[in-house]
Amino acid sequence: xxxxRPQAIISxxxxxxxxxxxxxxxxxxxxxxxxxxxxEDPEAIFSFSDIPGFPTLMAPGQTGRISAGKIxxxxxxxxxxxxxxxxxHSPEAVAFPVRVMQxxxxxxxxxxxxxxxxxxxxxxxxxxxxxxxxxxxxxxALVGPNEEAWGVRFPDMSQAYDRPLSRMAEKAAATLGISIxxxxxxxxxxxxxxxxxxxxxxxxxxxxxVGFSTVHETLVAVHxxxxxxxxxxxxxVHDPNHPQPLTSDQVILAGKASASTLATLIRETFxxxxxxxxx
Ligand code: HPA
Numbered sequence: 001x002x003x004x005r006p007q008a009i010i011s012x013x014x015x016x017x018x019x020x021x022x023x024x025x026x027x028x029x030x031x032x033x034x035x036x037x038x039x040e041d042p043e044a045i046f047s048f049s050d051i052p053g054f055p056t057l058m059a060p061g062q063t064g065r066i067s068a069g070k071i072x073x074x075x076x077x078x079x080x081x082x083x084x085x086x087x088x089h090s091p092e093a094v095a096f097p098v099r100v101m102q103x104x105x106x107x108x109x110x111x112x113x114x115x116x117x118x119x120x121x122x123x124x125x126x127x128x129x130x131x132x133x134x135x136x137x138x139x140x141a142l143v144g145p146n147e148e149a150w151g152v153r154f155p156d157m158s159q160a161y162d163r164p165l166s167r168m169a170e171k172a173a174a175t176l177g178i179s180i181x182x183x184x185x186x187x188x189x190x191x192x193x194x195x196x197x198x199x200x201x202x203x204x205x206x207x208x209x210v211g212f213s214t215v216h217e218t219l220v221a222v223h224x225x226x227x228x229x230x231x232x233x234x235x236x237v238h239d240p241n242h243p244q245p246l247t248s249d250q251v252i253l254a255g256k257a258s259a260s261t262l263a264t265l266i267r268e269t270f271x272x273x274x275x276x277x278x279x
Contacts, residue, residue, distance in 0.1 A: 003096045040070050071266070077106060082217070085139065109227070115128070129229075176264060
């Protein structure tokens, strides 16, 4: 079966053979945020298409690369690029890289994305730590027979985003003088951007940011017992009373402008990881 455990094991074995390091921390970066995957002395950079069993077809402008390397003494496996539902991928395909990470022994996962601001107090360039999410995609990567070796049938979601990790990121931001937002990410199917009425609805239901990724990766990570840190780079802020046209070029440019801040935050967070070894 597609995206089954045997398939994830084949992909994981391939990566294990290519990579000398044995990372326990994974990183998946989103649109234009590839720069966040700035590892020291990266080894074994290769393309998603090289990995047997991996989904193919990426959004235009997205790279699909895997690298392993270190930040301080922390070993990371970094995936630049991801699969989206709006490209026609199933939720299982979208979350498959997380299953492969699970098979590789990853215990901590950082998911970064570009998102639209829903909270009127947000500004473009802000970084938001995800405290929770709302899955509005109408789909779930955990539908179907449950793979017991992967996790339980009804995974608890009372704290999908790990609090100690989020606190570490917050502390890292304070050390760096980066102002940080915290909030709830609404995951939509896309690819059409939000209408003003949808923006109002998202505000009403308590969302602070909106995007087309992350929720299925988080659901699978939580199911896998992997702790998650979610970081959104706010590229634009929706104002339903003064709707402005938005292009993907604007989103990509705004993402690029702040990608290095996000990379610095991730590095500093792992400097703290070295020191405190948390959890
Ligand atoms: N909506 C959905 N996804 C996004 C947005 C947005 O406004 N900005 C960046 N990613």
